[in-house]
Amino acid sequence: MKTAFFSAKPYDKASFITANQTYHHDLTFLETRLTSKTTALAAGFPAVCVFINDELDAKTLHQLAENGTTTIALRCAGFNNVDLEVAKELGLKVVRVPAYSPYAVAEHAAGLVMMLNRKLYKAYNRVREDNFALNGLLGFDLHNKTVGIVGTGKIGECFARIMNGFGCKLLAYDIRENQALTEIGTQYVDLSDLLGNADVISLHCPLLPDTHHMINANSIAQLKPGAMLINTSRGGLIDTKAAINGLKSGQIGYLGIDVYEDEGSLFFQDLSDTIIQDDKFQLLQSFPNVVITAHQAFFTREALNNIANTTLMNISDIESSRDCKNQLQ
Ligand code: NAD
Numbered sequence: 001m002k003t004a005f006f007s008a009k010p011y012d013k014a015s016f017i018t019a020n021q022t023y024h025h026d027l028t029f030l031e032t033r034l035t036s037k038t039t040a041l042a043a044g045f046p047a048v049c050v051f052i053n054d055e056l057d058a059k060t061l062h063q064l065a066e067n068g069t070t071t072i073a074l075r076c077a078g079f080n081n082v083d084l085e086v087a088k089e090l091g092l093k094v095v096r097v098p099a100y101s102p103y104a105v106a107e108h109a110a111g112l113v114m115m116l117n118r119k120l121y122k123a124y125n126r127v128r129e130d131n132f133a134l135n136g137l138l139g140f141d142l143h144n145k146t147v148g149i150v151g152t153g154k155i156g157e158c159f160a161r162i163m164n165g166f167g168c169k170l171l172a173y174d175i176r177e178n179q180a181l182t183e184i185g186t187q188y189v190d191l192s193d194l195l196g197n198a199d200v201i202s203l204h205c206p207l208l209p210d211t212h213h214m215i216n217a218n219s220i221a222q223l224k225p226g227a228m229l230i231n232t233s234r235g236g237l238i239d240t241k242a243a244i245n246g247l248k249s250g251q252i253g254y255l256g257i258d259v260y261e262d263e264g265s266l267f268f269q270d271l272s273d274t275i276i277q278d279d280k281f282q283l284l285q286s287f288p289n290v291v292i293t294a295h296q297a298f299f300t301r302e303a304l305n306n307i308a309n310t311t312l313m314n315i316s317d318i319e320s321s322r323d324c325k326n327q328l329q
Contacts, residue, residue, distance in 0.1 A: 001319045002026045003073070004045040006034040006054050009268065011304060012075075019308035023316050033264075039063035047071040047315055052295065053264040056082040065090040071318050075311045076298075078234055079328060080207040087329065094328040095314035099154050101303035106158030108297035109202050109232045112256030115291050116228060117142065122288075140199075143167035148198030150191070150214070151205025151233065152178040159202055160186055171198055174205070195222040200230065207234035215239065220246040226253030232297040235261035240280050247287050255290045258297045267294040 005016065008029035020027060028045070032038050034054035042048050048069055050056065056064075056072060061083060064072075072082065074096040087094050115121055118139040126133070147168040149156045160170055160181050170186040172178075173194045182188070191214075195201065201223075205211055215229065216239040223229075229252055231238055240261055246252035260266070262278055276282055284290055298307075310326065317324035 001047045001071070001315050002045050003028070003047040003049050003315060004042045005029045005049040006032060006038075006041075007051045007268065011299075012051075012308075015304040015308040016312070019305070019312050022309075023312035025312060025315055034060065036060045036063060039067060042069055043067040045069060047073055047318070049073045049075055049311060049315075050081075051268075052076050052078065052081065053268065054081060055264070056087070058083050058086040061086045061090055061092060065092060071095070071315065073311050073315050075307050078206060080234060080236070082328075084329060093318055093324075095311075095318065095324055095326050096328060097307050097310040097314075098326055100298070100306035100310065101300055102154035102158045104300040104303040105155045105204075105232050105297040106162055108258060108293070109155075109159050109204075109230050109256075110162045112230050112232070112258070112291055112293070113142070113200055113202075113228065116254040116256050116289065121291055142200075144169065145199040146171060146197055148173070148194040148201040149181075149186070150174070150194065150201065150203045152181050152186075153204065155232075156202075156204035157181060159204060160184065163200075168200075191219070192222050195219055195227075196224060198227060199224060200228040202230040203233045203237050205233060205237070207236045212236050213239040213242075215243065217242040217245065220251055223251055225251055227251075228254035228256070230256045232258040235259040235263050240284065244280065244283055247290065253289065255284075255287070256292075257290075258293045259295055260284075260292065263295060 003025055005027050008031055013029050016027060030041055032041060034050050036059040039060055042064055046069060072092055072094045077098055079096055082094060119137045123137055145168050147163045148171045149160050150173050152172045152174045157178055157180055164184050171194045172181055172186045172188050173191045177188050214237050220242055247255060314324050314326050
């Protein structure tokens with residue numbers, strides 16, 4: 001199918017060109033982000049392929065439909081950037097990649113835990129400057145610490161298994177229990193019990209209207225003082241202003257994030273020659289106990305390969321009017 005591929009990076013191009021040797025779609029790679037201002041680029045393309053920070057709000061969707069687009073192929077799992085109700089009204093088919101490598105994201109979350117705990121980001125720079133002092137690098141044993149996992153689907157389960165390997169006690173909160181976690185000794189509790197008892201909390205639930213800002217001033221007040229908070233899920237789960245206040249008061253002892261609620265205009269590009277205008281982000285960066293990565297948790301060879309193959313297979317299913325198991329609607 002003729003597909004306009006938005007927000008294309010060199011690594012996307014490489015993985016999709018390789019996978020497309022099997023599927024033979026007509027792909028046009030565009031570096032531009034899809035927003036209501038850039039929909040003209042999709043004119044004449046029955047399919048658009050989009051990523052996390054493309055904006056498929058009502059205005060964009062109406063313009064796409066008017067321009068002849070019928071299929072939206074998300075090359076990611078989350079779909080919080082698509083107004084599904086409007087897409088449905090317009091008869092647009094939306095497909096996604098529900099799972100490509102839960103290991104990639106869970107392993108990155110574990111990396112953030114270790115980075116913050118053992119202050120590896122400071123240690124790396126110190127040793128490079130021939131500073132071999134250990135002052136300020138003191139960490140803690142993860143063994144026997146309590147880890148709280150919010151959202152125990154595919155990624156949360158992988159993360160639980162990794163933390164289980166470290167000898168941690170596991171608490172979990174989800175709207176439905178995952179048997180695999182109870183089998184490794186995880187205790188399901190209320191969110192407030194999890195917040196009050198965990199030394200490390202990792203978020204692995206989707207961003208939905210009812211999870212937006214689930215970590216806010218109220219929930220931060222319930223934390224064990226000095227707890228570590230990790231978010232590799234979606235930025236909107238955390239109220240950044242409240243997190244900044246929690247860091248200032250010491251209620252949050254460590255913050256590791258791969259996602260940020262206003263990341264759309266920042267991440268996936270080199271802005272090193274510009275002045276970042278986002279004051280909240282700049283303030284976050286200034287804390288010595290905050291580590292930020294720019295939405296790279298998914299970024300492994302295996303994940304890119306799976307994303308490309310599943311996305312192209314989804315488009316083939318739609319093109320051939322076959323049932324597509326990854327169709328949202
Ligand atoms: P999943 O669907 O397998 O699991 C999500 C879990 O969250 C489910 O068990 C679900 O019941 C639970 N959940 C839903 N609503 C909840 C609520 N209100 N409170 C608590 N739990 C709730 O999804 P997954 O593959 O494990 O992915 C989890 C999230 O990770 C995705 O939604 C996506 O936002 C994020 N993600 C991030 C990256 C990255 O690169 N940083 C990559 C992939 C996915």
